[in-house]
Amino acid sequence: MPIRFDQDILDLARSLPGARLLVRGVGGTVIETEAYGRDDPASHSYRGLTARNAAMFGPPGTVYVYLSYGCHLCLNVVGQAGEAVLIRALLPEVGVEEMIRRRGVARDIASGPGRLGQALGLSLGDSGKRFDGGEFLLQPATTAGRLLVGPRIGITKAADRPWRFGLAGVPGLSRPFPR
DNA sequence: CTCTAGATAAACT
DNA sequence: GTTTATCTAGAGT
Numbered sequence: 474m475p476i477r478f479d480q481d482i483l484d485l486a487r488s489l490p491g492a493r494l495l496v497r498g499v500g501g502t503v504i505e506t507e508a509y510g511r512d513d514p515a516s517h518s519y520r521g522l523t524a525r526n527a528a529m530f531g532p533p534g535t536v537y538v539y540l541s542y543g544c545h546l547c548l549n550v551v552g553q554a555g556e557a558v559l560i561r562a563l564l565p566e567v568g569v570e571e572m573i574r575r576r577g578v579a580r581d582i583a584s585g586p587g588r589l590g591q592a593l594g595l596s597l598g599d600s601g602k603r604f605d606g607g608e609f610l611l612q613p614a615t616t617a618g619r620l621l622v623g624p625r626i627g628i629t630k631a632a633d634r635p636w637r638f639g640l641a642g643v644p645g646l647s648r649p650f651p652r
Numbered sequence: 653c654t655c656t657a658g659a660t661a662a663a664c665t
Numbered sequence: 666g667t668t669t670a671t672c673t674a675g676a677g678t
Contacts, residue, residue: 653677654676656675657673657676658675659672659673660670661669661670662668662669663670664666665667
């Protein structure tokens with residue numbers, strides 16, 4: 474049963490923690506995500522199609538990569554048009570040496586969207602590709618862990634929406650969840 | 653633990 | 666032309 478990229482964006486964001494993500498053969502288990510909706514002031518798609526967010530309006534399962542704060546590449550999974558899930562953290566499992574080499578340090582390898590982007594060796598040119606099992610592979614979670622829920626991080630608009638999801642009991646979350 | 657500098661594309665006035 | 670942004674590393678308290 475493959476992942477349904479066209480389902481409701483909150484359902485998609487909830488289904489990804491526990492899934493396996495590989496980028497060009499390197500990656501691990503997703504442990505933290507955030508949802509960005511169509512009618513969401515915090516979403517890049519809020520003000521319609523632009524050159525930067527074009528990939529967010531691609532078909533479900535599109536890869537959306539953008540540059541944040543001038544120095545960090547962040548990875549998103551596009552759902553329905555204008556909606557996406559930000560991958561905030563993962564557990565390094567495959568190609569750990571490769572990720573450490575790219576990051577330069579052996580700790581906090583992919584705990585945070587910018588670190589994850591660096592560990593996976595992303596580039597802006599990856600935006601618009603697909604999670605089709607080629608360069609980008611996303612396999613559904615096999616076991617359902619307990620899900621943590623909290624407000625999204627680092628945004629100034631609609632900061633109160635509890636659209637951040639994480640896996641309970643794992644190390645490596647970018648930030649702790651409220652009780 | 654808190655604070656700050658850094659880095660750049662794109663939206664905004 | 667100015668401001669902001671889905672952030673991180675490193676220094677300071």
